[in-house]
Amino acid sequence: MTYPEPNITVDVDLTNPGQFFACCGLLELASRIDPYAVGGFDACRFAVWGEGVQSVLDRLFECRVHTERLIDASGESDDDNDDGGGVDSHRGRICPMTLAEPFNLRLDWWNDEQAQEQKLKTWTAGQRVTDLFLGYHKRQKRKGSCVLKPIPSMRDHFRCAVKQFPNDWLRAPLPIQVPMAFSYDSRLSRNNALDLGHTEESKMAFSPAVDVLTVIGLQRFRPITIETWNRNRFYTWHHPLPAETASAAAIGLIPQVTGGCFEFPIKPRDAKGRYKLFGHAQPVRRFYQHV
Secondary structure, three states: OOOOOOOOOEEEOOOOOHHHHHHHHHHHHHHHHHOOOOEEEEOOEEEOOOHHHHHHHHHHHHHOEEOOOOOEEEEOOOOOOOOOOOOOOOOOOOOEEEEOOOOEEEOOHHHHHHHHOOOOOOOOOOOHHHHHOOEEEEEEOOOOOOEEEEEEOOHHHHHHHHHHOOOOOOOOOOOEOOOOOOOOOHHHOOOOOOOOOOOOOOOEEEEEHHHHHHHHHHHOOOEEEEEEEOOOEEEEEHHHHHHHHHHHHHHOOOOOHHHEEEEEEEEOOOOOOOOEEOOEEEEOOOOOOOO
């Protein structure tokens, strides 16, 4: 079957699992605008077809985000710790969030038992998942008084990446100090100055698009955990598919459309095993469909 030119194309490095799941997140958002939207991969590109989906990023940057407080979830307290005297009451480490119109998408996979067993939640106790979509304030002392400094969200940095790199916003790294990286961009796992993009201020460069879209993608799309921490598997698909079907293709359930198979680890960033991140993926030459 011949398809017309896609409405969205983005270059992707499939050995970077964060970029793969970010593409899944992009398809998820597109499907909320057009329920008939489809997407698929080739060797180095992800494409989406759908009516009105060209505006998907603009609508993501503008949509309202609602948060839901949790008393307790899997032993973790969802405390505010907002440093702002209640001004950032929306902040939470594991708060479920809902992307409002036009997406109407609830994000809460990090509280799902299976996702917890897969170790897909990479952010630390000092980070708040709400910082991906909503800014916050930080206390700063100034001349004997205390002021609140506004901190942009990761979504704000994502918007900047699209403006600076309109043709390569998924892969483009930006030097970002706050919020801290959520570590889905596997280039951070190489742990050297060239890949991390260190600047004089010791800021790390990574893709804010990967962090934001991966958190969206993991709501529906998950890897197969073959061995906890060390082997997490995903499959690409070469035939344009809607999100519902693509999530099955991503775990190898539709071998007729499988394009490739990759495995990646989830790694600690320090000797104490803290600060988890996605490692680089390796192609699996001989693979079997998931059963």
